[in-house]
Amino acid sequence: MTAYDTIDRKRRRNIVSMEQQFRELHQKMTSYNEAISLLYWDMRTGAPKKGQDLRSETIGTLSSELFAMSTSEEYGKLIAELKKQDGLSIAMQRSVEEADREYQLNAKIPPEEYREFVVLTSKAESVWEEAKEQEDFAMFQPYLEQLVETTRRFVGYWGMKNGSVYNTLLDQYEPGVTTEQLDEVFGQLRERIVPLVKQIQASENQPNTEFLYGHFPKQAQQDFSLEVLNQLGYDFEAGRLDETVHPFMIAVNRGDVRVTTKYDEQDFRTAVFGTIHEAGHALYEQNISSDLSGLPVDGGSSMGIHESQSLFFENFVGRNESFWRHNYEKFLSYAPDSFKEVALNEFLEAINESKPSLIRIEADELTYALHIMIRYELEKGLFDGDYEVKDLPALWNDKYEEYLGIRPEHDGEGVLQDVHWAGGSFGYFPSYALGLLYAAQFKNAMQKDIPNFDELLSKGEIGPVTEWLTEKVHQHGAVKKPLELLEEATGEGLNGNYLAEYLETKYAKIYQLD
Amino acid sequence: MTAYDTIDRKRRRNIVSMEQQFRELHQKMTSYNEAISLLYWDMRTGAPKKGQDLRSETIGTLSSELFAMSTSEEYGKLIAELKKQDGLSIAMQRSVEEADREYQLNAKIPPEEYREFVVLTSKAESVWEEAKEQEDFAMFQPYLEQLVETTRRFVGYWGMKNGSVYNTLLDQYEPGVTTEQLDEVFGQLRERIVPLVKQIQASENQPNTEFLYGHFPKQAQQDFSLEVLNQLGYDFEAGRLDETVHPFMIAVNRGDVRVTTKYDEQDFRTAVFGTIHEAGHALYEQNISSDLSGLPVDGGSSMGIHESQSLFFENFVGRNESFWRHNYEKFLSYAPDSFKEVALNEFLEAINESKPSLIRIEADELTYALHIMIRYELEKGLFDGDYEVKDLPALWNDKYEEYLGIRPEHDGEGVLQDVHWAGGSFGYFPSYALGLLYAAQFKNAMQKDIPNFDELLSKGEIGPVTEWLTEKVHQHGAVKKPLELLEEATGEGLNGNYLAEYLETKYAKIYQLD
Known part of the structure; x- marks a missing residue:
């Protein structure tokens, strides 16, 4: 066995262990997603009325926890390290890429601004409901203006993709489409x-x-x-x-x-x-x-x-x-x-x-x-x-x-x-x-x-x-x-x-x- | 305003803030409990068969997180501090007492032994099912012996209550009964x-x-x-x-x-x-x-x-x-x-x-x-x-x-x-x-x-x-x-x-x- 072999085996062992950690972290997030999905499904299909407010809070709590995991330093480091590795399987390579995309999307926004955005959308949704009912766009207009402005600012944090602000947004839903x-x-x-x-x-x-x-x-x-x-x-x-x-x-x-x-x-x-x-x-x-x-x-x-x-x-x-x-x-x-x-x-x-x-x-x-x-x-x-x-x-x-x-x-x-x-x-x-x-x-x-x-x-x-x-x-x-x-x-x-x-x-x- | 008043106001402010923290921490655990309860209810009432294994894992993941929160140093300190305070409402006093009881129960067991106990009960339950089916107590006996021994050791960690090992156990389900x-x-x-x-x-x-x-x-x-x-x-x-x-x-x-x-x-x-x-x-x-x-x-x-x-x-x-x-x-x-x-x-x-x-x-x-x-x-x-x-x-x-x-x-x-x-x-x-x-x-x-x-x-x-x-x-x-x-x-x-x-x-x- 040459010295090179030893280094290579160590390196591969190291990759395997990183992959393992990555899988485990992601599996944990998947579990949170399962709980959130079921809480949501149940709310829509038959959860009793009087439990709905607390239910929304519970979904909020678990979502925040999930968000914290998905933007954690630990996860970010792991993604960054795995990105540098050759020899990953295609599925793992694309998984790291997807995780990175999601991570960048979330982690680049200052937490305070993200919280404000969540509050804004929640308010905007109730105002929109009311405005639709009242058939009155003027009610909703200031919220929509803030939402556009915030989104524009977020694109600044993310960095523009494919040459325009709107292309950056498109890419989040339909990667590669312009x-x-x-x-x-x-x-x-x-x-x-x-x-x-x-x-x-x-x-x-x-x-x-x-x-x-x-x-x-x-x-x-x-x-x-x-x-x-x-x-x-x-x-x-x-x-x-x-x-x-x-x-x-x-x-x-x-x-x-x-x-x-x-x-x-x-x-x-x-x-x-x-x-x-x-x-x-x-x-x-x-x-x-x-x-x-x-x-x-x-x-x-x-x-x-x-x-x-x-x-x-x-x-x-x-x-x-x-x-x-x-x-x-x-x-x-x-x-x-x-x-x-x-x-x-x-x-x-x-x-x-x-x-x-x-x-x-x-x-x-x-x-x-x-x-x-x-x-x-x-x-x-x-x-x-x-x-x-x-x-x-x-x-x-x-x-x-x-x-x-x-x-x-x-x-x-x-x-x-x-x-x-x-x-x-x-x-x-x-x-x-x-x-x-x-x-x-x-x-x-x-x-x-x-x-x-x-x-x-x-x-x-x-x-x-x-x-x-x-x-x-x-x-x-x-x-x-x-x-x-x-x-x-x-x-x-x-x-x-x-x-x-x-x-x-x-x-x-x-x-x-x- | 005398100096005493100032100190007293500060002290009360401090208690209110501790109570607030305690409520928030417990509210978070309550949210986890809601998710776990619903995941369990759904599994028993109509969740599709092929999702059951992953579902069990998800319940396991959230339960571990909940256990970690309920035995966290932060929670323990808060309980210990609140226990020392006078002037809590009866509901808060009893809440702290209940939280403390639960905390002591969990936190006094060395984590490694707790994990072993969880594995043991999980194995014992499957062996019991098989033994019951086979009508064969001998199969189950060694597990039951280990369970009794472990429980006895746990009582040692908790400290005996009301003068006997069994009274200690009784007290967990029916406080005060001997x-x-x-x-x-x-x-x-x-x-x-x-x-x-x-x-x-x-x-x-x-x-x-x-x-x-x-x-x-x-x-x-x-x-x-x-x-x-x-x-x-x-x-x-x-x-x-x-x-x-x-x-x-x-x-x-x-x-x-x-x-x-x-x-x-x-x-x-x-x-x-x-x-x-x-x-x-x-x-x-x-x-x-x-x-x-x-x-x-x-x-x-x-x-x-x-x-x-x-x-x-x-x-x-x-x-x-x-x-x-x-x-x-x-x-x-x-x-x-x-x-x-x-x-x-x-x-x-x-x-x-x-x-x-x-x-x-x-x-x-x-x-x-x-x-x-x-x-x-x-x-x-x-x-x-x-x-x-x-x-x-x-x-x-x-x-x-x-x-x-x-x-x-x-x-x-x-x-x-x-x-x-x-x-x-x-x-x-x-x-x-x-x-x-x-x-x-x-x-x-x-x-x-x-x-x-x-x-x-x-x-x-x-x-x-x-x-x-x-x-x-x-x-x-x-x-x-x-x-x-x-x-x-x-x-x-x-x-x-x-x-x-x-x-x-x-x-x-x-x-x-x-």
Whole structure:
């Protein structure tokens, strides 16, 4: 044995021990996250009213502890040391990178300013709620101004990324994506969607949708939703379905990925498509490789990729003709008698209706991207352009008129509709539209590997579809970045054409456009 | 202003700041407890199977953190300083005392030995499970020997209390209660129960119980249980009812006190009396004065007092003739048709049947105390007398034969039936019997203040009963110690005669004894 060997073995032993410490520290944070997730889930699904105030305090206490751990000197040193090492596995390398990104994000903000920011967002959220109720943007304006200013200051602490303030914010949700790319793909998409929306409105072939609003008992909706979850391959031994006001998916731990839904007895679509959407998120989490367990990369690659999975299932599976060919009879067995008169074709047209609307979360597949583009343009203008907070309501309304042909009557159904800005989340919205784009690109690539996609759906065989997504997306967790996943799965970068083509073909058929 | 005043003001300011720190530290521990309680509740009520291993780890992580806080130097110093102060409020004084008791209990054990003890109990519990299954005490014996030895060593660290090792253990669950008192009251009680059990067995008037085992659908049991909970005054805005394998009550936080029950479709009594029992625990927690919120005294006075409240509701309310006079019709509306033939009187006799049995948790109101006395005598003998672990099975069987007239055929239904010893809990069992004794004493005192107790029950008016218990017991939390509560509520100390009289009267009527 040479002296060199000895040094090398020592060095490797040292790395292994650092990795071990890193894993243990992160595992501890994961445990805190599990507790916080469950406390939150429980608060939303059935915790008694009188315990809610104390519950919020408890979540606050554990969150502070978690924040302290994630910004501790010990953790920072470990990350810095591991970053210098060669020979880490890819998963460990990316874990250290992710941990570092998170660490820098938190640790670079002076603690006092961070505390002030938390207080500000908490106040801003209550003021926003009140302002939305009162349809009065002026109430919320000073808070939004402070939030923009604080965010700008934070970007100063973090250091600018990709050349602009807004690119720095974008990068937090969608690493690698820039306004240059978004301007291009959103532009392409808008040029094709806006005229399509107009054609649809002008069409004489409007679907009959009246029957959608017939009374549909909650229990029957739940029973059907459970059947669909099973068919999609959602693992009930590693999850459960509950009821909430706002549906969500939450990964409590690796073997416990829960979905929630909302039952509207006057519109079954809320529950059925909501459940399928959340199932898409859940399948992603359930199928991440167990090799990544407990590491910082044990989660989705980005907000946009996560959304691509929920939208893939909601739109490409859940609103697909073949899917309903298989499920319509079952659906009718749960549906009220009034549905029995509705032919499958009529049903399909109704659930795929497209109509410009003012509220993002009620928008259909086609117009949804326009809602996002408006928010994107406003955010970009606020941080990199000439927009000021006070101008937002007018800008908002003008853009809705321009893109969707409708104009909000007040700020409650306009600029005040979303909570994101009140929570200090700027740069988040584009991920929703990216989800649509990614999903369409994945669908296009998948079709080459699975040419009988529709035939499988018409037999209720979703297995090969989920396997494809698992191989290309799910299993990798956050080891691969969004654009890397996209490139490897589809052979190209961000491209708006696939979504545009899909929408054009789909709606031409429904509305019999020429 | 004299110099003395200044010093005094400074001193008071100093106390206020110490109290504040103490409250904050304890509040933080309370938050950890809330998270741990919810993680546990969720695991028992519906967490998906595949998440259970990670869930256990998470509970372990948070428990270790909590233990570290509760034995921290900072906390210890604060307690020591506050103990020296005069002029604390009673609630604060008792809080410091409770915190100190807990602190001494934990901090006096060398950390390494504590860790070993945790590992030992965890191993002992799995071995016990296996041994019980195999009906083989020899498997479990070495673990039990180690547990006894470790406990004895711990008592050495803590310092002996009330003159004996076993008294030291007793004091942890039932502060102030000693073997001298237990020997006396248990002795009195046994002398009256043992002959009563024999008379009952010899009676020709055995109730017909066959109908109890008719199929009773779970949903109907649940609906009836919910009605009963409402009638008892359980606050559903501060709690909820769920299903578990082993029923329990858990105070997640002050405004969130949950109960669980078990549904046996072949015996509705499991759910109905189980729910009423847990409701008794829950009413105690729900009615603790909000002034004690977040303090160490915000909880029950002792295990025995807590059990007295659950048993009060289970036995003195739930098995009471007047209670059923009010509820039987409602019960029949949920019960299967087979019950329609059963007269109220027949029903009452059946649910109050008494029969010696081998298993403690299946025992009736009369024989239950005998099961406890046997365990008490064995524990006492192990720590203060001449018993050795290896002799327990034979001693157990002999005592069952002597007190109950039946003999286990194997250790699975004998000495191995309870988990307590495997968990290192020695001195806990007497609290169950003390619960019975306290409950009977409270009932006797209550009858003087509420002479129309039965009339109220027959009208479904439980309000005055709960108010009495709230005034005398619930509101005080752990500010008053068990014997102090008893003395103030009933005007006397521990006295076995009230329970004995109650049982004699009750069973003489059912079994028509002379």
